[in-house]
Amino acid sequence: MSKEQQPPTLPEEALVKPVRTVSKIWLVPIVALFIGVWMVYYQWSNQGQLITLQFKTANGLEAGKTKIKTRDVDIGLVRDIELSEDLSGVVVTVRMHKKVAPILHSDNQFWIVSPSVSLNGISGLGTILSGPYINMAPGIDKQMSEDFVALEAPPVTPAGTPGLHVTLNSESEFAYKKGDPVIYKGIKVGEFEDIHFNFKERIVYYNTFIEAPYHKLITSNTTFWDISGVQMELGASGVKVSTGSLETLLTNGVTFGIPEGMPVGEQINGRSFFDIHPSYASASEERFKLSAEYVILVKDTIRGLQVGAPVEYRGLIIGKVLAINSLDTTQEDLLEQGYDIPVVISIQPGRVQQPDNAIGLAFIRKQTSLWIEQGLRATLKTGNLLTGALFVDLQHYPDAPPLKSQRQMGYEVIPTITGEFSEITSKVTAILDNINEIKLKEISENANTMLSQISQSAQALQATASSVERLLNTVQEDKISSTLTNTLENISNLTQDYSADSETYKELNHTMQSLQGTLKELQPLLMQLNSKPNSLIFTNGNGPRLIPKAKANSKDGAIN
Amino acid sequence: MKIITICLCILLISCTSEPLNVRYYLLHTPQKKVDTKSDVAKPIVVVQSLKIADYLRQSNLVLQVDEYELHYSRQDVWAEELGSSFYNALLQDLNTNSQRNYVASSSPEAIGATTTINIKLEHFHATDASTVVSSGRYWLSANDLKTAKNKVLATSSHSFYFESQLKQDGYSHAVEKLRTLVVNLANQIEKDIAALPNN
Structure with missing residues (x-):
């Protein structure tokens, strides 16, 4: 109760302390959040562009695995692969590295690298284990892009490669494919990049790239010709075999050059068109552009005459045959007896030392017209006896009747004269007549007589040969006989040494007889020893002796 | 010791025997007259074998002691083989007082022989019948x-048998008598040759 009576004391003032509202532990998630945000920002800020590539197929591509490379350096990764909206292809989404963004030119080329084996070589072997990847060839276009259409196959020439693009065309049957080489003096200087067939012109165009610095060789006078495989040429000097390079032995290829005798020409800088000729010879022929066309009307056969056959003037080639029987003649004309077959020929001014231009052409036309009036005539002659190929020969025949210049189907007509064939026919007829005049019967009789004489001579020769053979045999037999005689003499001498009268025989006989006698003398001794071995010692050796007795004593006994 | 030596000597002496007294005989004996002169005129007869x-x-030497029994004397032997001895003796007898020239087959003159003689001797010995x-x-x-x-023109075969009485004992006399038989044979041959067609 006492404690209750104590005056109450004032309570102490409470010490008020501020209470922390946020714990320090919250710093950890905040820091973590900051780090996460930073990481997200870093990732977002460092990731590259997202580009889309359009492929025909996604052969071998895998999302999250297939890489994009340029110069064998990874520059991106395939994120997504999906079909295009119209289902005609595949759209591949690729995340590129940030540093690559400046080289995403609009003309960049993309293609899938996978193992391939072809005549041009083996490529992409490394992808057998690593799997295919998408390769990028940077372009040079200044415009950037994020959507690209990928190539189906690797580009032959990367974009931006220094060189010259030319377009070649060929009307011939030989064809080239992508990657076939362009050869210049055995060196590969370019490749066929693309093939385009022009349906309207029915001509194949080949986009070809000539690498630097060889593109400087392409000039306005350059001609291209085929060099595929092996070229074999049968000429007067023999067989000539030529080839471009080892590569063109297996694949096709073209080469180019400036035909002999032509100027180099101006260098080509832009895309140009060139024809591919079958051979250098045909390419050389095409170097003259202008020509004057004429027609000749052939009365003889034109078998062996082909388009392109040479037109010669006194042995010099001055043109070629352009067309045979291709003029607009009616069928009635063809069936008409004595129809002249029209053959269109050309005379090129460039081949007759005239300028290859209008002036030269006009000069040729004028000169030819003048010569026709003075007796220039055309004939078909045999150029090759083996093949029977014909060529057109222009010659001056002063005795020819003068003709006025004619024109047919728009061409000036060069008159023709009888060809070689008719001349040959007449000559053969004359030869046959001569053969008929030969006295064959008489010749036959003479030949029979001669043959019989030859037969007799042969028989005589045979008899002589047999005589000689006999003679030789006799000689040989004599020789053998003498040899045999000598041998027999030797044998006789040998046998005489052992004959009955010879000393050797006598000596031998005597020895044998002595031996025999001795043995016979020993016989009693041996018998005695057999019967009584000690008799040799214990007998006196005389024993009973029998001797012949005289007549009177014989009765008394023979024992002495 | 002396006794043993003496015994041995006696033994050896008792073993000694009298040496065998061998006598040698020869049919053809040397003659004074040796007809070495070859008479060309005489026909040549060769004694072939x-x-x-x-x-x-x-x-x-052989002694016939019985009809079918022979005795070879150990002490009486031929000095020469009987064959050649008989041959030489016969040749010697044939050339004695003969009209022909008998030669041996090994003689160089045998080539021109007109007659050839071949002899076979079957018996030539003494008998116990003296x-x-x-x-x-x-x-x-x-x-x-x-x-x-x-070329052989003709060949004739002849046999001979001669016998002679012994007047003395001993082989020496027997050989002497055998020698006379050779003479007899020579005479018979001479006669037979004379009867041949080519003589």
């Missing part, structure tokens, strides 16, 4: 000298 019986082919006998056969062949190879 002499074959003797096998039991005579030994040096011991005789000596000689028997055998011989062949006379007449040759034609005109032909190139001495």
Whole structure:
């Protein structure tokens, strides 16, 4: 109760302390959040562009695995692969590295690298284990892009490669494919990049790239010709075999050059068109552009005459045959007896030392017209006896009747004269007549007589040969006989040494007889020893002796 | 010791025997008259061969003690083989007082022989009947000298048998008698040759 009576004391003032509202532990998630945000920002800020590539197929591509490379350096990764909206292809989404963004030119080329084996070589072997990847060839276009259409196959020439693009065309049957080489003096200087067939012109165009610095060789006078495989040429000097390079032995290829005798020409800088000729010879022929066309009307056969056959003037080639029987003649004309077959020929001014231009052409036309009036005539002659190929020969025949210049189907007509064939026919007829005049019967009789004489001579020769053979045999037999005689003499001498009268025989006989006698003398001794071995010692050796007795004593006994 | 030596000497002396007294005989004896002069005029007869019986082919002299029993004397032997001895003796006898020139087959003159003689001696010994006998056969062949190879014209076969009485004992006398038998044979041959067609 006492404690209750104590005056109450004032309570102490409470010490008020501020209470922390946020714990320090919250710093950890905040820091973590900051780090996460930073990481997200870093990732977002460092990731590259997202580009889309359009492929025909996604052969071998895998999302999250297939890489994009340029110069064998990874520059991106395939994120997504999906079909295009119209289902005609595949759209591949690729995340590129940030540093690559400046080289995403609009003309960049993309293609899938996978193992391939072809005549041009083996490529992409490394992808057998690593799997295919998408390769990028940077372009040079200044415009950037994020959507690209990928190539189906690797580009032959990367974009931006220094060189010259030319377009070649060929009307011939030989064809080239992508990657076939362009050869210049055995060196590969370019490749066929693309093939385009022009349906309207029915001509194949080949986009070809000539690498630097060889593109400087392409000039306005350059001609291209085929060099595929092996070229074999049968000429007067023999067989000539030529080839471009080892590569063109297996694949096709073209080469180019400036035909002999032509100027180099101006260098080509832009895309140009060139024809591919079958051979250098045909390419050389095409170097003259202008020509004057004429027609000749052939009365003889034109078998062996082909388009392109040479037109010669006194042995010099001055043109070629352009067309045979291709003029607009009616069928009635063809069936008409004595129809002249029209053959269109050309005379090129460039081949007759005239300028290859209008002036030269006009000069040729004028000169030819003048010569026709003075007796220039055309004939078909045999150029090759083996093949029977014909060529057109222009010659001056002063005795020819003068003709006025004619024109047919728009061409000036060069008159023709009888060809070689008719001349040959007449000559053969004359030869046959001569053969008929030969006295064959008489010749036959003479030949029979001669043959019989030859037969007799042969028989005589045979008899002589047999005589000689006999003679030789006799000689040989004599020789053998003498040899045999000598041998027999030797044998006789040998046998005489052992004959009955010879000393050797006598000596031998005597020895044998002595031996025999001795043995016979020993016989009693041996018998005695057999019967009584000690008799040799214990007998006196005389024993009973029998001797012949005289007549009177014989009765008394023979024992002495 | 002396006794043993003496005994041995006696033993050796008792073993000694009298040496065998061997006598040698020869048929053909040397003669003063040796007809070495070859008479060309005489026809040549060659004694081609002499074959003797096998039991005579030994040096011991033979004595016929019984009809079928022979005795070879150990002390009486032929000095020369009987065959050649008989041959030489016969040749010697043939050339004695003969009209022909008998030559041996090994003689160089045998080439021109007109007659050839081949002899086979079957018996030539003494008997216990006090005789000596000689028997055998011989062949006379007449040759034609005109032909190139001495073609034989004719061949005749003859046998002979001679016997002689022994008047003395001993082999020496027997050999002497045997020698006379050779003479007899020579005479018979001479006669037979004279009867040949080419003589």
